Amino acid sequence: MSATTPSQQGRTAAVEAREAVIAASGWGNRVSWLQPRNACLWVYVVLVGYGLYYTVTLVRAETPLYAPALGLSALIFAGYTIPFWWFTTRIDRYSRQPLSVVVAAFVYGGFAATWTIALHGNSAIIGLYSKWFGASFAQDWGAGLAAPFFEELGKGAGVLLLLFIASSVIRTAYDGFIVGAFVGLGFEIIEDTLYALNSAPDGFGTDQIGNSLHTVVLRLATGFTSHIAYAAIFGAGVVFIVGTVAQRRRPGLGLALCATAMVLHFVWDSTAALSGGNGFAVLFMMIGCVVLTLVAVVSVFRLTVGAERHAMRTVLTPEVESGILTDEELDALAGDGRARRRYRRHGHGHRDRARRHHRLEAGHDLADELARSGGHDSDRVLFARSELERLLVQ
């Protein structure tokens, strides 16, 4: 029987820690969408199915007259989706969500949360406000007292369903934050297209392109700080409320985050009523709401990303001990944007800085492959290490 050396003991502990964090975080797990015993999947299918059916009927009804407005706004918002999709994928840089999950989130937000839940709920509750409290009250406060309830809970319901459909990969509040953002993105795109379409008949339909473009510009300007941000905050809250194998239940914090998203939405939808119709006050409130939303979403990001960075550090620590990565690179990979920029700037000259950038990308690839293999030295893991060595000698 031979004793292990301290370095071997340390390496074993680091490797065990790596395997434990991979198992807990779900990093590298696959999602099976064939789950006939999963009740959440059936509810997801029904809600999205109706939403898709409604979309087809709406397009068929509007196309004879408003095809130009519909086509143009759909094209513009499709293009608008690209940078936000890229940005949200980019910030999901640690244990990235599988493509099927983010697509499912986007589809739910775009078709189920909008048509199946929000459209019916909002219209009905605003009708009731008018009947209970008068037309003037409904005109001023209807949107602000309807949308935060049906839209935020509708989007949050999507995160909840996906949490139980893809429980192998949605494990942390940060995962909920990312999934929520994609639900919000889908909701934003489809809702914006609807608003643009609803503007087309303005002026008795004499200028459908002009009217819908006017709405498109307004929605483009405020898109990021509305549904995407609200749903991201709400999504993190859902995971805090429910808890997972990797996320301790914090129901108070979760409810607070959900309430924050709803309050921000209420303020945004009620700026005219809250400001008494004063133009300057409306503008001030809108800017204030945008700033508050940005502060809230960045705060939730910072609150939840720590677990992801810890996972990245734990997965790659054995690679530092074996000399594949340096301590500086580990700090950059497991750090924030400033840490990554600091690492790149320490390069001497443009070529060295480019090499450092490539080393970080290759380090991320290695982390992904280690997660996929459960921490074992698969062929892809060995190749990813060889890529790092290749980038070292260039």
Added chain:
Amino acid sequence: MTGLETPTGWVPVERRLFGIDRRTLLPAVLVAAFAALAFWGVPALNAATDLDDPVRAGDVIQLSDSVTFAPAAGWNIEAGIRQGEAGPTGNPKTAQVVHNGVTFTVTADSFDGTPAELLEQIRDTSDAEHSDSALTIDGKSSTFTTTSGEHGVIAKFSASSGIGVLAAFVFDGVGVEVTAYGPTTIDAPTQADIIAMLESVRPLDAATEAGAA
């Protein structure tokens, strides 16, 4: 016993309830219940709740910041806000009053053209929509003059929801569409109400001057 790994998605038998994974039931039921509330529950409550807002003598309804009309006393206001009662968000551009199965709707929006051109635009839009609520304008239109001296055009129409009249006015860049439709047989008092409401449509400036006078 060999250490077999549980296949992805395998649900242990003790966790099944009628074949469904027990762990997924509560979240599924919660979401389904919420969706049912939004899709059926609240809409059903809204449909079952009557809107009781009868027009009082002297009421005037304002649309946007441009047009007013005087609804007939006893009719029920289904949409729109009385002049002077709007909050910070202002008056909507559509108002609707109903009585004895007849619906009277007024819509004001920007339009550059003549009343006859507005009527044509409405006809073209309705023809292209092909929806259940589309209306078919029957025959030629004739001129119509309100009590404030505003000239418009009026035509009869038929729709799946009944028959009626459609009037179009243009006041200094603001187009006004007025529709009144109902069953094929309408009693005389209701017909008189419709004519009176049509004649009361006027731009906001004219309404203000009339009030001052």
